[in-house]
Amino acid sequence: MGNLYLFGRRVIESPVAVIDASNVIDELEKALQVHAANQRDIEYLFGYVRGKQPILQRTKDVRPEICNKVAANHAYEILSFKKGHVFGDAVQYVKRGEGSSDGINMLNDLMLLEEKSAQDLVLADDYFTCGVAYRMALPGGQAFEIDVLDPRYTFVVYNSGFKKRPLMGVTFSKDIDGNNQYSVYTPQIYFLIKETPSGLAIDTQKGNAVGMIPIIEYAAPQRMGAFEPAIPLLDAINSVLSNRLDGLEQHVQSFLKFINCDIDLETFKKLKMEGAIKVTSVDGMNADVDLITSELSQSETQVLVDSIYSAALIICGVPNRHGATKSTSDTGQAVMLRDGWGDAESRAREVELLFKKSEREFLKVILRIIDGMGPFRGQKLKSLKLEDIEIKFTRNRTDNFLVKTQGLQNLVESNVVHPRIALRTCGLFSDPEIVWEESEEWCKKYFSPSKQTPANNKPNPKEGGWVDGG
Secondary structure (H helix, E strand, C coil), X not given: CCCCCCCCCCCEEECCCCCCCCCHXXXXXXXXXXXXXXXXXHHXXXXXXXXXXXXXXXXXXXXXXXXXXXXXXXXXXXXXXXXXXXXXXXXXXXXXXXXXXXXXXXXXXXXXXXXXXXXXXHHHHHHHXXXXXXXXXXXXXXXXXXEEECHHHEEEEEECCHHXXXXXXXXXXXXXXXXXXXXXXXXXXXXXXXXXXXXXXEEEEEECCCCCCCEEEEECHHHCCCCHHXXXXXXXXXXXXXXXXXXXXXXXXXXXXXXXXXXXXXXXXXXXXXXXXCCCCCCCCCCEEEEECCCCCHHHHHHHHHHHHHHHHHHHCCCCHHHHHCCCXXXXXXXXXXXXXXXXXXXXXXXXXXXXXXXXXXXXXXXXXXXXXXXXXXXXXXXXXXXXXXXXXXXXXCCCHHHHHHHHHHHXXXXXXXXXXXXXXXXXXXXXXXXXXXXXXXXXXXXXXXXXXXXXXXXXXXXXXXXXXX
């Protein structure tokens, strides 16, 4: 595994407007050529984050017996932080706009049965490792079934024109004979394509029951893994640390230097065993035995390592934990900005926007599957529309806890903002819909906006209740 230059995954595009039986083989063959390059990069990144890094193939020409290979796996550190920071809490669906939240609650119940929260972490692992991840949804189970597909064996082909609409989704595996078989989904048709001695051939063709491409691609910013932009710096850290240990070992195992004296092999072996030697001057010249030593400056090396490490964290948008050892008078928000937490949060918001775009495509497939079913839990879930669903990420619920609770109180007491909206925006709860459902009766009992007076701007707890304004 040598060094590989990476610049993000390639988008697979085609100029055709529709893929059908007449051109699916040609389009698949063209797409596989591009995907092969992506697959090579993805394999490299999967190996890299698991510790299979170029330093493990290191060689030395001088004193090759001292060749340390240290892989300080900061790639895994960056990946773990990104996953925990963005997806540490489950991605929630909450009610958007007015009306009942029964449909949203039912949708969340179905996602719970499918263990979507756990699948989101698996998806996030692919997403932050190789820059792309794939989810698939099909009819089945209680209503639908979802799964995360391996990005090495999955891709989506887009039209190269306006809006870059998806033309087909492909996932493939080996059949019993060891040949690749490709499941190809277009909005109208499903194809099973197999490898034959004469090339690719359509084995099965039938209508797509979903009516949409059920494979959804989640693309990270620049279609790059979280640690991918900093790989040259991470390799440099491995090189410095390996050379650092070499320097220490070579200092301990320094060569002996004999000046104006001769020594045979047997005498040298006795020297190594006894730890002392007697030498005789040659031709009256002063004789001496000494070690050839050159010690590496550990302090200067550490400064270099810290500098490279800090640069890698800045590039990847990860807070610098070395800041925790500094003694300053900074507190609160100043510390977050100084140590890089503000940058980490801005990167997380960028990820959120792109993730939500793909998640809405996933929800379109889910709602299409539900719409094609028979009666399901009354008609509450079938009446749910995409515009009714808000995709919510929650981070740092207890961070700045007092500020958030004061913000919630100010919003509720403002006589302008409905408590349901205040619960969504304060950032205290991972599932504000559940909090609202459980707190609604309390709100009706103790708060009445119709009884509040502009003079003191305080709720009257004696009578009345909130009208559900959504």
